[in-house]
Amino acid sequence: MTREDVIAELVDANHILFNEKIVDGFGHVSARDPDNPSQFLLARSMAPALVQASDIMTFDLSGATVGSDDRRPYLERFIHGAIYSARPDVQSVVHSHSMAVIPFGVAKGRRLRPVSHMGGFLGEGPPVFEIRHAGGCSTDMLISNAGLGRELAKELAHESVVLMRGHGVTVVGATVRQAVFRAVYTEKSALLLSEALRLGEVEFLTLDEAVAAAHTNDGQIDRPWELWKLAAAAATHDRSNVSGGGG
Numbered sequence: 001m002t003r004e005d006v007i008a009e010l011v012d013a014n015h016i017l018f019n020e021k022i023v024d025g026f027g028h029v030s031a032r033d034p035d036n037p038s039q040f041l042l043a044r045s046m047a048p049a050l051v052q053a054s055d056i057m058t059f060d061l062s063g064a065t066v067g068s069d070d071r072r073p074y075l076e077r078f079i080h081g082a083i084y085s086a087r088p089d090v091q092s093v094v095h096s097h098s099m100a101v102i103p104f105g106v107a108k109g110r111r112l113r114p115v116s117h118m119g120g121f122l123g124e125g126p127p128v129f130e131i132r133h134a135g136g137c138s139t140d141m142l143i144s145n146a147g148l149g150r151e152l153a154k155e156l157a158h159e160s161v162v163l164m165r166g167h168g169v170t171v172v173g174a175t176v177r178q179a180v181f182r183a184v185y186t187e188k189s190a191l192l193l194s195e196a197l198r199l200g201e202v203e204f205l206t207l208d209e210a211v212a213a214a215h216t217n218d219g220q221i222d223r224p225w226e227l228w229k230l231a232a233a234a235a236t237h238d239r240s241n242v243s244g245g246g247g
Contacts, residue, residue, distance in 0.1 A: 003041075006031050007056050009176045010041055015232040016225075017094065018049035020184050027096040027168075029183075030080040031176050033058060040084050040093075044071040049236070061085040062146055075144050079170055082149030083156060090172040092179035097168040100190035104128075105163035112163065112189065114205045115196050119189030120213030121182050126161035126169075141167045161186055177225045178218065184228075 001009075010031050017023045025047045033039040039058050043051045057073060058066040063081040065073060080093045104112040111125040131139055134151035141164075143149050152170065156162040160182055161171050171186055173179030196202045205213065 001034055003033065003035050006034050006176065007041060007053050010043075010056060011051055011053055012229050012232065013092075013094075013176050013180050014043065014048040014051040015236060016180055016228040017096065017183060018047075019232040019235050020187075020228060022094075022098055022183050022187055023048045023096045027094075028074050028076070028080075029094045029176070029179065030077075030092065032084055032091045037084075037088070039066055040080050042074065042077055042080060045074045049239075063149070076142055078146050078149030079143045079152060082146065082153040083170070083172060086150070086153040087156075087158075087172065089174060092173045092176040094171045094173075094179045094183040095168065096171075096183060098183070098187045098190070100187050100194065101163060101169045102166070103194070104190060105165045105167070105169075110197070112161075112186075112193065114189055114210050114213075115193050115202060116189060117205070117209070117213035118185050118217065119192070120205065120210040120215075120217060121160045122186070122189060123159065123210050123214075124207055126159055126163055127155050127157070128163045128165055129155040130165050131167070175221075177221050180228075181217075181221045181224065184224075 013029045017029060027048055028042060030040050030042040033041055039060055041056050041058060043055045044057050046055060057069050059077055059081060060066055061081045061084055063078045076095060079095050083090055083093050104110055105128050113125040114120055114122045129152050131141060134148055143152055163169050169186060171179055171183045173182055
């Protein structure tokens with residue numbers, strides 16, 4: 001894909017994640033720069049639903065702005081830079097405050113494990129990043145510097161998802177579409193597991209089942225992506241009509 005193609009997908013990803021209720025006014029999604037793997041693309045600090053191609057900025061892996069762009073960046077851009085630095089396989093990162101997921105980062109003994117084939121990428125359950133271990137007991141919970149970003153990347157290790165205690169979740173993918181797919185189905189998996197736990201003892205996927213399901217689903221990602229993209233475009237059109245008085 002060209003750089004322009006990746007930026008277009010990044011714009012779509014922002015809109016999809018909002019429309020699927022994974023992000024609201026907060027949260028962000030990035031992509032590694034296809035022209036320079038030591039850089040990444042991320043919108044300026046703004047609500048994801050409003051992101052357009054002109055809002056995309058370029059950063060190096062330390063989180064510093066590339067060039068003379070002086071627009072305000074996201075405070076937690078260090079999440080993205082640190083993960084790209086530690087994981088050459090990762091091409092896209094999503095960070096959100098996914099509401100159904102947060103409880104699994106704070107409820108002791110309740111690990112987020114897949115109960116449905118759609119959550120197979122969760123494997124045996126994502127790790128939980130405890131910011132107190134890296135930044136002490138008085139942080140604002142944000143990954144607001146490179147050091148905290150590196151510690152988060154260490155906790156993620158080779159997994160697809162890392163929960164962030166009292167904060168949210170970070171999801172990675174080999175493509176923008178895969179990262180968005182995983183972000184959406186991390187939320188859905190958390191909702192399913194919460195419901196299952198209310199009913200009683202839960203039967204989780206085995207690791208072999210999870211791996212096989214994830215492999216199959218990776219071949220089907222374009223299918224929901226096109227649907228989500230269409231739905232997000234329709235919602236954006238509706239919002240424009242309302243703000244513009246219906247034309």
